[in-house]
Amino acid sequence: MDFIFFLEVLAGGLLAGVMYALVALGFVLIYKASGVFNFAQGAMVFFAALTYASLLKLGMPWWGALVATLAVMVVLGVAIERVVLRPLVNQPPITLFMATIGLTFVLEGLSQLVWGTQPHNLELGVSDVPMESLSRATGINISQFELFAAGVAGILVAVLAVFFQYTRVGRALRAVADDHQAALAVGIPLQHIWAIVWAVAGFVALVAGLLWGARTGVQYALTFIALKALPVLILGGFESILGAIVGGLIIGATEKLAEVYLGPMVGGGIESWFAYVVALLFLLVRPEGLFGEKHIDRV
Amino acid sequence: MLYREAGQFRSSYAEDQQIFPIRQDRIGIALLLVVAFIVVPLVGNQYWLSAILTPFLILALAALGLNILTGYAGQLSLGTAAFMAVGAFMAYNFVLRMPWLGAIPSFILAGLCAAAVGFVFGLPSLRIKGFYLAVATLACQFFVLWVIQRWGWITNYSTSGVITAQTIVLFGYPIATPAAKYLFTLSIVAVLALAAKNLMRSETGRAFMAVRDMDVAASVIGIPMMKTKLLAFAISSFYCGVAGALYTYTYLGTVEPEAFTLDLSFRVLFMIIIGGIGSILGSFLGAAFITLFPIFLNVFSGWLSHLTGQDISHAVISNLEVIIFGGLIIFFLIVEPNGLARLWQIAKEKLRLWPFPH
Numbered sequence: 001m002d003f004i005f006f007l008e009v010l011a012g013g014l015l016a017g018v019m020y021a022l023v024a025l026g027f028v029l030i031y032k033a034s035g036v037f038n039f040a041q042g043a044m045v046f047f048a049a050l051t052y053a054s055l056l057k058l059g060m061p062w063w064g065a066l067v068a069t070l071a072v073m074v075v076l077g078v079a080i081e082r083v084v085l086r087p088l089v090n091q092p093p094i095t096l097f098m099a100t101i102g103l104t105f106v107l108e109g110l111s112q113l114v115w116g117t118q119p120h121n122l123e124l125g126v127s128d129v130p131m132e133s134l135s136r137a138t139g140i141n142i143s144q145f146e147l148f149a150a151g152v153a154g155i156l157v158a159v160l161a162v163f164f165q166y167t168r169v170g171r172a173l174r175a176v177a178d179d180h181q182a183a184l185a186v187g188i189p190l191q192h193i194w195a196i197v198w199a200v201a202g203f204v205a206l207v208a209g210l211l212w213g214a215r216t217g218v219q220y221a222l223t224f225i226a227l228k229a230l231p232v233l234i235l236g237g238f239e240s241i242l243g244a245i246v247g248g249l250i251i252g253a254t255e256k257l258a259e260v261y262l263g264p265m266v267g268g269g270i271e272s273w274f275a276y277v278v279a280l281l282f283l284l285v286r287p288e289g290l291f292g293e294k295h296i297d298r299v
Numbered sequence: 300m301l302y303r304e305a306g307q308f309r310s311s312y313a314e315d316q317q318i319f320p321i322r323q324d325r326i327g328i329a330l331l332l333v334v335a336f337i338v339v340p341l342v343g344n345q346y347w348l349s350a351i352l353t354p355f356l357i358l359a360l361a362a363l364g365l366n367i368l369t370g371y372a373g374q375l376s377l378g379t380a381a382f383m384a385v386g387a388f389m390a391y392n393f394v395l396r397m398p399w400l401g402a403i404p405s406f407i408l409a410g411l412c413a414a415a416v417g418f419v420f421g422l423p424s425l426r427i428k429g430f431y432l433a434v435a436t437l438a439c440q441f442f443v444l445w446v447i448q449r450w451g452w453i454t455n456y457s458t459s460g461v462i463t464a465q466t467i468v469l470f471g472y473p474i475a476t477p478a479a480k481y482l483f484t485l486s487i488v489a490v491l492a493l494a495a496k497n498l499m500r501s502e503t504g505r506a507f508m509a510v511r512d513m514d515v516a517a518s519v520i521g522i523p524m525m526k527t528k529l530l531a532f533a534i535s536s537f538y539c540g541v542a543g544a545l546y547t548y549t550y551l552g553t554v555e556p557e558a559f560t561l562d563l564s565f566r567v568l569f570m571i572i573i574g575g576i577g578s579i580l581g582s583f584l585g586a587a588f589i590t591l592f593p594i595f596l597n598v599f600s601g602w603l604s605h606l607t608g609q610d611i612s613h614a615v616i617s618n619l620e621v622i623i624f625g626g627l628i629i630f631f632l633i634v635e636p637n638g639l640a641r642l643w644q645i646a647k648e649k650l651r652l653w654p655f656p657h
Contacts, residue, residue: 037430037433083629084629084633087633088632088633088636091632091636093429093430094369094375094576095572095632095636097375097430097433098568098569098572098628098632099628099629099632099633101565101568101569101625101628102624102625102626102627102628102629102632103625103629104625105621105622105624105625105628106621106622106625106626106629107625108621108625109618109619109620109621109622109624109625110618110622112614112618113615113618113619113622116614117614227437227561230434230437231434233434234430234431234434234435238430238431266449269445269448269449270445272441272444272445273438273441273442273445276434276435276437276438276441276442277438277442279434279435279438280423280435280438283423283426283427283431283435284423284426284427287426287427287428287431288431289431298515
């Protein structure tokens, strides 16, 4: 029985890790293409989820709300590129990082100003109950919703991989990620590319926002999931989509296992920092994360 | 006309290396100190002293600490509030458990405790760089607060984790009135700011800057990387720790661990960004801006609702405040990425040539 409990905890952790990975994906996309560490990703997730939930409440059908929210996120991405990033070209990374913290404040204030501070419930049609067929067959309880989330994440990663690998824009994105100057030299319009990346990150934020919103309710606390995604990010490496997924799985699993087996020994509540310490220990061995690019310093 | 160094000759090395080589600067600093130490406590009312000036000074000290680490040594840290928390709670314990020690030694010891924590969490910086390090310092932020909340000894087993600062007595004189608290804070901040200014002109400070500008090059010319980085973490945390102790003892009075959340770390980070990275003056300017800005905005929205005759709801105001705050940060970064200190520098250069700029 103990082993089954262990498996349950492990599976729960892995699936929770997928949820973290979804948020981390948004970070990776933007970091890859523009070298910006976008702290506002959490606020974008919140903004997307709140917009969708509020539109639903206004009586829109779900597909209408989805399209409208997606449009809003794309406009937002383009606007961010135009207003914030373009004037800050060639600034040091810390300046851009600070600008995205400023952006976080703007987005948080804006979304609550427009849609109010009321928390919303979000129904995606998949309830958070153990999957019956699986628990009957093996005795392991795994949430149906989490499996659904994992499926969505899988599809999302596949779509992104195809987009990056086989489309014209995707190739341009990879070229920009590789070397800004060289990409410019072969005639790739950097500014368009950045607008597209932010729009794609907005789309990823929408997916993450819907899943997280359905899980925990659409409320202000959603902005803090960015903090959950950060250890995933440094563990997997800032530049790697695969890293975000693998990092998410590792963090999710160790966090849950530690919470269950280690937590009672030290008084509980360790989930606030445990992921960071795990990521930190990994970094001591591999300073660029698991799949991050190795940087060679030259004087 | 008024501000230029023409005619001020330096005839010895000591004069050449003094901290403020221009006479007008020396007069200006002296005037500023006189105003701060004598005029302000005489004319300032209780609200200004205890709700604006004291927190401004304390946050300026924390910003100074972060500026040493981020601005001078180039290590981005998001754990400032944690170091402040260590200082605050250790000062409480030193005053509580060793009352014979006196306030100042307790604060210094609390600062040293924060420095020790900073030293430990600075160790990853030897291996990890850039944003990876910034995220790693978040570990410190969450871990330290968790320890404070879990370990009853630190909060003297108070059930809610809230501690109440004891009244500190200095040379038989209790620091209880707003003016006394202000003066006490001001003295400590002034001494530490002077120390920081001098430190940055010394070999250590120059080593910090070399590491910031390019750590590989710095180690090639023989700057010990480990010693320099860890020293930067320790000194920075010491400043933050003392700031945290002051935050408890002269500003808030009662403090819970939740007072030192990530939000505070970000606020201090904003201060050095807006004030100017790698500038002592910038820490003060940034702290002044961040402390005064919400108050100004509050007053302004009060006027606005008075003017239009409409009640603007509190939620709208607080959201607007957040938006304007974030927008201003972006605006500042775009317009003047080097911060307010740079504006001051430009003003001084203009002043030197005034009124005949050609």
